[in-house]
Amino acid sequence: MKYYMAPLEGITVHTYRNSFREFFGGIDKYFTPFIAAEGSLKMKKREIKDILPENNPDIHLVPQIISNNADNFIRFVHLISDRGYREINFNLGCPSGTVVSRHKGSGFLAEPDELDRFFDKVFNEISDVNISVKTRIGVNDENEIYRIMEIYNRYPIYELIVHPRIRADYYKGSPRMDKFRYIYDISTNPVCYNGDIRHAGDCYKITEEYKELTSIMIGRGLIRNPMLVCGIRNGNDALPDRNILRKFHDRIYNEYRETMPGERVIIYKMKEIWVYMIDLFEDDGTYIRLLKKSDGLSQYNVFVNRIFSECPFR
Numbered sequence: 241m242k243y244y245m246a247p248l249e250g251i252t253v254h255t256y257r258n259s260f261r262e263f264f265g266g267i268d269k270y271f272t273p274f275i276a277a278e279g280s281l282k283m284k285k286r287e288i289k290d291i292l293p294e295n296n297p298d299i300h301l302v303p304q305i306i307s308n309n310a311d312n313f314i315r316f317v318h319l320i321s322d323r324g325y326r327e328i329n330f331n332l333g334c335p336s337g338t339v340v341s342r343h344k345g346s347g348f349l350a351e352p353d354e355l356d357r358f359f360d361k362v363f364n365e366i367s368d369v370n371i372s373v374k375t376r377i378g379v380n381d382e383n384e385i386y387r388i389m390e391i392y393n394r395y396p397i398y399e400l401i402v403h404p405r406i407r408a409d410y411y412k413g414s415p416r417m418d419k420f421r422y423i424y425d426i427s428t429n430p431v432c433y434n435g436d437i438r439h440a441g442d443c444y445k446i447t448e449e450y451k452e453l454t455s456i457m458i459g460r461g462l463i464r465n466p467m468l469v470c471g472i473r474n475g476n477d478a479l480p481d482r483n484i485l486r487k488f489h490d491r492i493y494n495e496y497r498e499t500m501p502g503e504r505v506i507i508y509k510m511k512e513i514w515v516y517m518i519d520l521f522e523d524d525g526t527y528i529r530l531l532k533k534s535d536g537l538s539q540y541n542v543f544v545n546r547i548f549s550e551c552p553f554r
């Protein structure tokens with residue numbers, strides 16, 4: 241089984257990925273947060289920095305693009321593949337309001353005919369780069385997946401990564417597993433499962449049920465417990481060593497301190513990680529309050545020192 245780290249905008253950037261690989265590892269592929277292929281034809285500086293091969297040593301990285309315009313998408317595929325990438329992932333899952341209102345991410349799923357034309361052009365013009373897709377199963381209704389699958393099955397999608405929720409679910413409720421079963425059964429392209437794996441047992445349920453699955457993508461569960469995949473591979477729910485988790489944290493924190501413009505930005509970035517990582521700790525509310533109150537580095541340092549020295553894992 242191959243295990244992928246899901247892209248999480250604001251979190252799984254190169255600083256995080258490199259620290260993760262150094263202290264935990266076990267990940268077969270990392271995906272970048274989405275890069276918007278806009279008409280400007282240029283990538284942002286921060287996006288270029290995130291995919292530069294020298295900033296991703298020893299990492300199998302798949303850059304991800306979001307777009308609803310085939311010409312822009314193709315241009316960005318060339319910009320990125322010029323840096324040596326042989327797989328590019330297409331985002332058809334993002335549920336955020338600003339993205340969906342521009343008919344991108346999961347919003348593009350509402351326009352299946354457009355999507356079909358998009359793929360037709362993309363797969364006709366791109367032959368030297370593998371295009372994988374990360375998708376939800378619809379926008380407002382899970383039955384949209386039937387039409388969407390007709391389209392996906394017409395194209396040589398390198399891998400179809402499925403988060404079996406509709407856009408309207410955001411991250412609520414349970415993944416819609418009967419629809420995942422449908423996709424798994426009829427897809428002519430390789431399928432990867434993504435969604436709500438927090439413990440090794442969640443993963444085994446999927447691999448037992450879908451025996452021919454060859455890859456699983458994990459997002460929030462891995463940010464919460466960076467040892468999750470190592471544990472899954474060893475048949476247990478391993479937790480990180482506290483000292484190693486602290487070093488991992490410090491490596492990211494120090495790099496942000498060196499590269500980010502001000503205390504507030506650094507703390508904001510660290511808080512994005514803690515949204516998930518704090519759940520690893522048996523916190524009665526004390527530490528989350530400390531974290532929320534931190535708007536400068538000295539307060540943040542007190543929070544970090546206290547949680548790592550005082551608070552047990554769950």
Ligand SMILES: Cc1cc2nc3c(=O)[nH]c(=O)nc-3n(C[C@H](O)[C@H](O)[C@H](O)COP(=O)(O)O)c2cc1C
Nearest residue numbers: 246247248249273274331403435436437458459460
């Ligand atoms: C904060 C956050 C940011 C995300 N950013 C992206 C993104 O840039 N591209 C993408 O395809 N999915 C993105 N996702 C979705 C995740 O990759 C993943 O599909 C989702 O969290 C479900 O998997 P999980 O239950 O293992 O976390 C994001 C999710 C969250 C919570």
